[in-house]
Amino acid sequence: MRNKASYGQYLKEFFGINVNPHQSVIALAGNPNVGKSTVFNALTGLRQHTGNWAGKTVCNMQGNFVYKHKSFLLVDLPGTYSLLAHTLEEEIARDFICFGRPDITLVVLDATCLERNLNLALQILEITGRVVLCVNLLDEAEKKKIYIDIPELETELGVPVVGTAARKGEGLENLLEALYRMVMGASSTEPRQIIYSQEVEEAIQQLMPEIQFLVGDQLNPRWVALRLLDSDRSFIERISFYLSYRQSYFPSTPEVAIW
8 A cells, every 4th residue: 555645745746746645546548539638528627737747848637526525636648559659748648657656547449440549558458457448439439330349348358448428428427437446446357468479478477577576566577578578778767767766755665777
């Protein structure tokens, strides 16, 4: 159980996010043009705050809402197609999901082009199982005679999936309930993991024990192993910086370099 006061200070200094100790943090992620802003506005209404990501010129949107007497802070991340960042906006989204450790990551998907959107969702599921998927724009999909089997999708991906047409307010109550159940520990998840080639899987297994020792419960060791195999030096340095930074707030976190 993390210290809420230390976590709030960490989020403020590392990301520029202001969270109250009693709030649960939700990261709102998705590709551009999937209706993410519509979902954000529908959940938070006028209870929004605009700021900048710490050390960045990119604007961030934060909004508050309450459901069943539970307070939430919703952080609207820049739209991104991937967590393998190539732009500043993608880097911000990646870092918050990876290092901000939100209580839930809410991923908005476009029902009219679900296959393309699932690329980001699967990448996020490699990092955390605390994910709720929102299949939005079901009304547009219906016009195109596209049918999404929500229960089957939930079974396949191993996390809660909710269908919405956010512009019409449809499905939002179910979405709120799914978020509430997860943050209250009433949802169990078994997130689908991508199985790579035999050579890659063997390399992951060789790396895992050492990585587990270094990162503890701060990061998903399988995901870190994959990043090491990518040989993305700048991101590896980012992971090491994150672990060292967290050490000043959470002394149990090892201060290490991972390459």
